[in-house]
Amino acid sequence: ADRFGLDWLRPFAKYGPWKATYPELRCGLKRGFSFFRHQAGLPYRPAEDNGNALLVAASPDDARSDTHWFRADIDAHFVDRARAAGVVYLDRTEIHKLEQERGWRLEGARPEGTVRIDAGFLLDGTGDGQLLARTLGIGLVDATRLKTKSRALYSHFTGVTPWQQLLEETCGLEATANHTFPCDAAALHQIIDGGWMWVLRFDHGVTSAGFSLDPETHPLRNDETPEAEWRRLLERYPSLARQFARAEPTRPFVRTGRLQRRLTQAAGPDWALLPHTAGFLDAWLSPGIAQTLFAVERLGGILEGTRPGPARARRLTDYNQTVLRELEWMDEITGGCFACFDRFGVMVSASLIYFVAAIYCEQRERDGKAPPDAAFLLADHDEYRRVAAKVQREAPRVTAVDAEAFAASLFAAMAPFNLTGLGDPRRRNMYPAAPGA
Helix, strand or coil, X not given: CCCCCCHHHHHHHCHHHHHHHCXXXXXXXXXXXXXXXXXXXXXXXXXXXXCCEEEEXXXXXXXXXXXXXXXXXXXXXXXXXXXXXXXXXXXXXXXXXXXXXXXXXXXXXXXXXXXXXXXXXEEECCHHHCHHHHHHCCCECCHHHCCCCCEEEEEXXXXXXXXXXXXXXXXXXXXXXXXXXXCCCEEEEEEECCEEEEEEECCCCCEEEXXXXXXXXXXXXXXXXXXXXXXXXXXXXXXXXXXXXXXXXXXXXXXXXXXXXXXXXXXXXXXXXXXXXXXXXXXXXXXXXXHHHHHXXXXXXXXXXXXXCHHHHHHHHHHHHHHHHHHHHHHHHHHHHHCCCXXXXXXXXXXXXXXXXXXXXXXXXXXXXCCCCCCHHHXXXXXXXXXXXXXXXXXXXXXXXXXXXXXXXXHHHCCCCCCCCCCCHHHCCEECCXXXX
């Protein structure tokens, strides 16, 4: 907002200004990230020293909090703003032909008639549509090289019981007494055997919820409907079944095959892909919108500061390398966490690698010390990557008994980057917001 003079955009950075400025645009309060480990067949009970729970606060209060975006509202608002700025927006368009020859030509159709667009630069933000990738013959990274493996089953619901309410009803007020923020005002991660469930609450009573499942542990049953699979998974975990006992879906269930994909190229001299088009891993730790914002700012600077020619091509080469490096890095983090779902203490260490990097990057931005075109989550920081690689090498072999010693050695090595004491055993997995957040 500051860099490009978009004053209307600034309130969306925090929950308080958003609600005060745009109360009609629906969103949810996201104070941080919460994690709870469930055991099949057993109701959830808090373990001693929070051995099956983790809360990482990202903001000190509601006003300065992050937000869940209710995409139907926020996307429509962004489109309206773009149109007001003079952008020609063509919805419901099916592209039939895409050619590259001294520029770009797109041909297609809308309900109102045919469409032809000639352009000097093409930016693809279509996700897994991959029209541009197919046109240019860009290949996919071999899926066996990707560490993350998951498929998804999800919908939107009303009537979902808040997790804090359920904990206090079943385990007493002491179950949440040491929480560093309300655990539902978060990207709530309910971890199960071979997967996890996200639960994202919006202010108007709708909750986005879904399972991310290891396809080997949870193979797709072709004779089972998505609704039946949803019920079967809930029945296996009594506390989740109770949380969703009165829930009603507000849209059809979506069930996918394996989610992971990554292209081998993300930009060329006269084109670029947004990160979500270049690849996707999983919703774990909610990296998607943040990484996209990094890319949008980077591309905005390239298009603003260069003209077509060698200088722009060099900048786009850098952009290509950065986006691919970020996707590879997130695959390492996400795959490392997934490999430890059966050992919660080790998984905590693996996930805190993400939070240490996020807090370090945010503080560096606030201090004005971020290098130009800095990569998301220190993906371009070789020293941090080397330290974090320790998890990738050792975590799969660390037992639950050795989790505490493993965490101590890991965070001693990460000390130069760990600005807020993440990993401190005295916190017992309950972390407040960083000062100045």
